Amino acid sequence: QVQLVESGGGLVQAGGSLRLSCAASGSVFSINAMGWYRQAPGKQRELVTSITSGGVPNYADSVKGRFTISRDNAKNTVHLQMNSLKPEDTAVYYCNARGLGNIGWGRGTQVTVSS
Numbered sequence: 001q002v003q004l005v006e007s008g009g010g011l012v013q014a015g016g017s018l019r020l021s022c023a024a025s026g027s028v029f030s031i032n033a034m035g036w037y038r039q040a041p042g043k044q045r046e047l048v049t050s051i052t053s054g055g056v057p058n059y060a061d062s063v064k065g066r067f068t069i070s071r072d073n074a075k076n077t078v079h080l081q082m083n084s085l086k087p088e089d090t091a092v093y094y095c096n097a098r099g100l101g102n103i104g105w106g107r108g109t110q111v112t113v114s115s
Contacts, residue, residue, distance in 0.1 A: 009109030020080040022095030030099040034078045038091035
């Protein structure tokens with residue numbers, strides 16, 4: 001079993017910043033890639049960013065240049081630095097972990113960006 005717990009969400013004005021964190025515990029040896037998804041009300045969940053075990057990231061076009069994902073394998077954590085936030089970034093952000101397939105999801109943390 002893998003447990004993923006997100007933190008760092010909150011309310012911020014447009015143009016502001018937040019830093020999300022995800023702590024993994026349990027069978028962390030099963031984890032390869034980790035990433036962040038988000039889901040806004042009435043919308044489908046979408047991939048925001050992911051990072052491989054080797055530290056190679058990818059980003060959705062909508063967040064390139066604004067968000068940065070980082071990973072500390074020794075601490076079993078992944079972070080998402082979000083800068084220049086926009087109201088359209090408002091969503092519940094979920095941490096996920098993948099091995100051979102999907103391993104699990106966190107419960108999510110709310111990010112609200114006001115205009």
